[in-house]
Amino acid sequence: xxxxxxxxxxxxxxxxxxxxxxxxxxxxxxxxxxxxxxxxxxxxxxxxxxxxxxxxxxxxxxxxxxxxxxxxxxxxxxxxxxxxxxxxxxxxxxxxxxxxxxxxxxxxxxxxxxxxxxxxx
Amino acid sequence: xxxxxxxxxxxxxxxxxxxxxxxxxxxxxxxxxxxxxxxxxxxxxxxxxxxxxxxxxxxxxxxxxxxxxxxxxxxxxxxxxxxxxxxxxxxxxxxxxxxxxxxxxxxxxxx
Numbered sequence: 001x002x003x004x005x006x007x008x009x010x011x012x013x014x015x016x017x018x019x020x021x022x023x024x025x026x027x028x029x030x031x032x033x034x035x036x037x038x039x040x041x042x043x044x045x046x047x048x049x050x051x052x053x054x055x056x057x058x059x060x061x062x063x064x065x066x067x068x069x070x071x072x073x074x075x076x077x078x079x080x081x082x083x084x085x086x087x088x089x090x091x092x093x094x095x096x097x098x099x100x101x102x103x104x105x106x107x108x109x110x111x112x113x114x115x116x117x118x119x120x121x
Numbered sequence: 122x123x124x125x126x127x128x129x130x131x132x133x134x135x136x137x138x139x140x141x142x143x144x145x146x147x148x149x150x151x152x153x154x155x156x157x158x159x160x161x162x163x164x165x166x167x168x169x170x171x172x173x174x175x176x177x178x179x180x181x182x183x184x185x186x187x188x189x190x191x192x193x194x195x196x197x198x199x200x201x202x203x204x205x206x207x208x209x210x211x212x213x214x215x216x217x218x219x220x221x222x223x224x225x226x227x228x229x230x231x232x
């Protein structure tokens with residue numbers, strides 16, 4: 001059974017760095033053609049893809065946020081970590097991690113429950 | 122501003138058929154990239170509904186179907202049920218942005 005779970009702070013101050021961890025089970029971060037993406041959703045707004053990491057450590061980031069994002073993984077701990085620097089109130093959102101799998105194209109087939117991060121002083 | 126455009130809201134009566142649209146451009150849907158659809162009940166995580174334009178994951182009722190043509194895609198729901206009330210998002214890849222993009226989302230109301 002595939003599960004993902006996000007963890008991290010619920011409140012960060014403007015200019016601080018956000019670090020979120022996604023702990024996965026039911027699959028391995030070393031599996032070929034499997035990756036983990038981070039996706040966020042501001043309250044009442046649409047989903048926004050932030051970036052992903054694959055088993056071969058290939059990474060890609062949303063170009064509009066690339067300078068602020070870093071995604072890494074610890075395969076032995078089954079964890080994927082997102083860091084976002086210089087947080088701003090507009091970054092207030094629910095942050096999801098999601099498994100990416102390949103079925104002719106990559107899609108997000110399993111999602112974590114999400115974690116709401118509020119940016120406020 | 123989402124790259125993929127969806128109508129903000131759609132409504133229908135129980136038992137009816139509704140269609141949700143997703144309009145992109147030549148750098149995403151029109152470039153041949155697949156479209157996937159997700160259902161999100163407010164307060165919960167999105168759930169994969171349709172993948173590869175037309176395919177249903179196991180467990181998704183055949184009342185849900187997807188199609189794609191040109192720079193657009195559609196999600197059709199037949200035999201509308203109260204439990205279908207949710208937000209629906211389309212998703213594809215955009216080669217100009219070199220990343221994945223989501224639609225603006227459609228809120229489906231079952232009257």
